[in-house]
Amino acid sequence: MVNYHQVDAQKCTFYRVANVGEIPPGERIFFDLDAQPVVLFNIAGQLFAIGDVCSHDDGPVGDGDLDGFVVKCPRHGATFDVRSGKALSLPAVIDIPAYPIRVVDGQIEIGIPN
Numbered sequence: 001m002v003n004y005h006q007v008d009a010q011k012c013t014f015y016r017v018a019n020v021g022e023i024p025p026g027e028r029i030f031f032d033l034d035a036q037p038v039v040l041f042n043i044a045g046q047l048f049a050i051g052d053v054c055s056h057d058d059g060p061v062g063d064g065d066l067d068g069f070v071v072k073c074p075r076h077g078a079t080f081d082v083r084s085g086k087a088l089s090l091p092a093v094i095d096i097p098a099y100p101i102r103v104v105d106g107q108i109e110i111g112i113p114n
Contacts (some may be wrong), residue, residue: 009100012111020106023047030062034112037062038099041082043069048082049110051097055087061096 015033023029023042030039030052037052039062052062054073061080064072070088072079078092085098100111 008113009102009111012100012113014102014109014111016104016107016109018108020103020108023108028062028066033110036097036112038110040101040108040110041066041071043082047101047103047108049099049101050080050082050085051099053096054078054080054092055094055096056092 017031017040018029023040025042025045028039028041032038037060038049039052041048052060054061054075056073056076056078059073059075061071061073064074069081069083070079071082076091078090079088080086080092080096081088083098085096087093087095102109
């Protein structure tokens, strides 16, 4: 499995996913971008996007409990930092994708690697 790192925004195609007002603080939204499941979090006004896939067993991670910047996989309890995709606890040992975000004219855009 690929060990992901924060993606270089210069090497991405950006996709509009939502209006800034559609995701209030404390909320998250899910979507597929370029056939990749992604979850977008608004944590205290800061936006973060990660792949909605646990590196432990390929199950969804985005529905998990959020504690600060850490999301806990609802299936087996692995934790990930939503800012970087870094795997923080077993059973996951491989990072998940973390995507660059930009806001253009009130629209949230997420970068997917070319």
